[in-house]
Each structure stands twice: as structure tokens, then as C-alpha cells.
Amino acid sequence: MSAKSEAIFGLQCFWGSEVKFGILEGVISTSVGYTGGSTPHPTYKNLSDHTEVVKVVFDSNIITYSQLLETLWSSHDPVATYKTQYKSAIFCTTDPQKQLAEESLQAKQTQLSQPIVTEILALNVYYLAEHYHQKYFLRKHPTLLSELALTDSQLVDSPVATRLNSYCAGFGSVQQLDNDLKSHGLRLSPHNEALVKELIRGGPNLGEC
Ligand code: MHO
Structure with a gap:
């Protein structure tokens, strides 16, 4: 039986984020949206303090959250700082996700000499982006x-x-x-x-x- 779960990641331009996760076996679908900011109902033209993110819907019997995290780490530069629109972040939806995200960040940090800037945050509201971005x-x-x-x-x-x-x-x-x-x-x-x-x-x- 399929076990549908969701993961939300910010890794710069969300057009690219969608294709990096959409190709993985076990990923059911992806969409792009905005989150992390304080203003309700952001739009691309009025993003305020939100970040472009990908929502990954996956079958956790086929691909695990930890495997998605591996793709995240290999698909962005975790020591590069970007403006809020493009910031690198893991938006966790559950406590187990947060725990796995923290462990994976610590493991990644041991391979790097500079500090990781990728943030681990609790997901608040995911706003689906306009259709022309999907x-x-x-x-x-x-x-x-x-x-x-x-x-x-x-x-x-x-x-x-x-x-x-x-x-x-x-x-x-x-x-x-x-x-x-x-x-x-x-x-x-x-x-x-x-x-x-x-x-x-x-x-x-x-x-x-
Ligand atoms: N370089 C692109 C980024 C678009 S993205 C969805 C542009 O400026 O149009 O943020």
C-alpha cells in the first residue's frame, strides 16, 4: 500500500527544484509554491519575505525522507547565501522530519570547512504558486x-x-x-x-x- 508523505524544500529557483526531485523513483508528484514569510497569500510579483519552494509528494515505501535529504544536499550549495526569495531551507512538517533534517545537516557539516547556511524550519502555510510556474x-x-x-x-x-x-x-x-x-x-x-x-x-x- 502506498504511504503518501510530503516534503518541502527551498533550494533557489523553484523551476529547477521541481525537476531535481520529480525524477526520483518513489516521488509521486511535485508542485512549486511559497512559504516561510509573514504576509498572507504571496504572489510571484508580491513575494514579500517568502521563499520559493518545491513540495514533494512521495511514497515513503519506495523513497524515504532521508533519501530526499540526500538529493537536497547534493542539489544545492549549502554554504552559499542567497536573498530570501532563493534561500536554502528545509521546511519540516513533522518532528521526525526535523530530527532527520538535523542529523543530515550535522553529517553534511563534517564534510565541509565552511558553516552550512541551509536553515531547518517548521512549515507554516504552503502557498501554491501561479499555474504558469508549475x-x-x-x-x-x-x-x-x-x-x-x-x-x-x-x-x-x-x-x-x-x-x-x-x-x-x-x-x-x-x-x-x-x-x-x-x-x-x-x-x-x-x-x-x-x-x-x-x-x-x-x-x-x-x-x-
Ligand atoms: N532567473 C529567473 C528566475 C525565475 S524564478 C522562478 C528569472 O529571473 O526569471 O525565480
Whole structure:
């Protein structure tokens, strides 16, 4: 039985954060949003003191929170300081998450000579970002997007869109794509399948992120 859990991380531009976690086996879906600030209902244009974050919905029978933390540490520079919009932070939703986050930070610190600036905070409210920020790399390919025939809201929670978004940023492998399409019973048009494979072969490219 799947055990759905959630993790929230800030690691700079949330377009890129989404693809780094969306490619992992056991991750069900990702979305991007804002948290950490004091003003209600932030927007991209009026972010105030909030931070761009990714919400990772995962099956904890397949991937653990500790494994997600490993991806977090290897996917950002924990000694670099950024403005609040892009700050590095782990927003914990439970006490066990906080404990694991603290342990993993301490372990990471032993490998570094400078102090880690990545913060460990309790999650307050997660505000979903505007639709045009969700699955940003997938949205760059309108033919692929329209073949999925999902509404903007469906796109937020869609496991297929989550994985395709990562492939569109050049993450993952052709083998993984083939397995995904099979397990989701999805057949893409030859044009779109060739497009996604070409993007994967090009390797990770976060563009203007
Ligand atoms: N470099 C990008 C960052 C966007 S991000 C979602 C831009 O300035 O548009 O913060």
C-alpha cells in the first residue's frame, strides 16, 4: 500500500527544484509554491519575505525522507547565501522530519570547512504558486503539453506531468522514460516521444533558472 508523505524544500529557483526531485523513483508528484514569510497569500510579483519552494509528494515505501535529504544536499550549495526569495531551507512538517533534517545537516557539516547556511524550519502555510510556474520546463513544449490534455489544476498533481517536466529539463534517462510510459499506459505521439528523448540526451539544462 502506498504511504503518501510530503516534503518541502527551498533550494533557489523553484523551476529547477521541481525537476531535481520529480525524477526520483518513489516521488509521486511535485508542485512549486511559497512559504516561510509573514504576509498572507504571496504572489510571484508580491513575494514579500517568502521563499520559493518545491513540495514533494512521495511514497515513503519506495523513497524515504532521508533519501530526499540526500538529493537536497547534493542539489544545492549549502554554504552559499542567497536573498530570501532563493534561500536554502528545509521546511519540516513533522518532528521526525526535523530530527532527520538535523542529523543530515550535522553529517553534511563534517564534510565541509565552511558553516552550512541551509536553515531547518517548521512549515507554516504552503502557498501554491501561479499555474504558469508549475511544471515550467514541460510548459515550454506546447505540443507535448496539449497531448497530455490536463487542466492547469490537474497538471499540479499529475505524476506523468511531474516526470515529463524533469525529462524536459534533460534529467533522467531514455530507459526510465520508456519504463514510465509503460507503467502509466501512456503512448506519446512519435513527434513528442522523439522530442523528449532528444531533451534527455542533451543532459540537464536549467536554462534561465
Ligand atoms: N532567473 C529567473 C528566475 C525565475 S524564478 C522562478 C528569472 O529571473 O526569471 O525565480
